[in-house]
Amino acid sequence: MASPRTITLAFTGASGLQYGLRLLECLLTADARVLLLYSPAAQVVARHELDLTLPTQPHAAAAFFSERYGAKPGQLTVFGREDWLAPIASGSNPADAMTICPCSMGTVGALAAGLADNLIERAADVMLKERRTLVLVPRETPLSAIHLENLLKLARAGAVIMPPAPGFYGHPATIGDMVDFVAARVLDQLGVAHSLGPRWGEARIAPPTIERA
Ligand SMILES: Cc1cc2nc3c(=O)[nH]c(=O)nc-3n(C[C@H](O)[C@H](O)[C@H](O)COP(=O)(O)O)c2cc1C
Numbered sequence: 001m002a003s004p005r006t007i008t009l010a011f012t013g014a015s016g017l018q019y020g021l022r023l024l025e026c027l028l029t030a031d032a033r034v035l036l037l038y039s040p041a042a043q044v045v046a047r048h049e050l051d052l053t054l055p056t057q058p059h060a061a062a063a064f065f066s067e068r069y070g071a072k073p074g075q076l077t078v079f080g081r082e083d084w085l086a087p088i089a090s091g092s093n094p095a096d097a098m099t100i101c102p103c104s105m106g107t108v109g110a111l112a113a114g115l116a117d118n119l120i121e122r123a124a125d126v127m128l129k130e131r132r133t134l135v136l137v138p139r140e141t142p143l144s145a146i147h148l149e150n151l152l153k154l155a156r157a158g159a160v161i162m163p164p165a166p167g168f169y170g171h172p173a174t175i176g177d178m179v180d181f182v183a184a185r186v187l188d189q190l191g192v193a194h195s196l197g198p199r200w201g202e203a204r205i206a207p208p209t210i211e212r213a
Contacts, residue, residue: 006033007190008088008095008127010120013041014102014139016164017049018175022183023101028069028076030192035088035095036065036078037120041104058083081118088123097133097190098123102164105140105147111159112150128157135160135189137182160189170197 007027011020020042027034038054038061046052055061061078065071079086087093100107100120107120116122127134136159140147155161166172166181177197184196 005097005190005192006035006095007192008035008037008098008123010036010098010100010103010123011038011042011046011054012100012102012104012107012120013039013045014104015045015049016102016137016139017042017045017052018179019137019164019182019186020101021050022179023099023186024065025069026183026187026194026196027190027192028071030187030194031072031075032192033074034071034076035086036061036076037081037123039081039104039107039118039120041106079119081120083119084122086119086123088126089119091126091130094126094130094132095123097135098127099135099137099186099190100124101135101137101186103136103138105138105150108136108138108147108150108154111136112153124159128154128159131158133160133190134158135162135186137162137164137186139164162186162189169200 009024011017043054046054055064058078058080062076066076088095110117110121111124114125116125124134138151151161162185164182166178172178180196184194187194
């Protein structure tokens with residue numbers, strides 16, 4: 001049996017933490033090993049958008065999310081903002097893939113500049129230099145020329161840029177459906193199996209009726 005994929009998941013302070021939380025739930029359900037990071041601004045967004053207090057201490061955060069999503073022992077590890085001893089801080093021990101979801105324009109700018117000033121930025125920097133999958137889910141609107149140039153720079157460096165832009169062709173009925181659309185596409189990029197909604201050409205989307213002559 002193939003060993004479970006190890007995925008680094010980071011939340012930053014852009015709107016749309018719901019996408020990131022759904023990803024965390026799906027990754028754990030899919031038996032991936034998850035290495036979780038989040039910024040102080042993500043904690044502010046969590047309180048503001050979801051009335052959710054994200055623990056500040058890594059061990060408390062691991063216990064909180066493990067209970068919330070039923071993680072198996074050792075399946076979820078949470079690292080602090082400046083835990084430079086974390087495996088993902090080095091190219092000698094990167095995860096199989098990483099996503100930053102949601103990804104703020106501040107973090108996009110820091111990544112584009114190669115700052116690596118905290119563990120989220122460093123882990124992403126490592127993914128780029130090691131040519132591993134890095135999926136960014138940047139959220140802002142409208143996008144300035146600075147944002148666009150930074151995103152282009154990151155795409156050219158190998159990152160997958162996936163704005164949270166749910167399609168309407170699946171006829172979403174709830175916010176949950178729209179969140180799942182985005183989470184599904186990110187999981188596809190990370191190479192993690194899921195069953196979040198039908199794929200194009202599969203069930204639920206009725207084929208066009210063909211008129212008889
Ligand atoms: C409720 C809330 C929503 C925000 N939404 C966005 C957003 O959608 N995109 C963005 O780039 N910044 C957004 N911000 C601002 C970022 O949180 C801020 O720039 C922060 O410095 C980002 O830091 P980080 O990248 O370390 O998380 C938001 C802030 C708050 C409090």
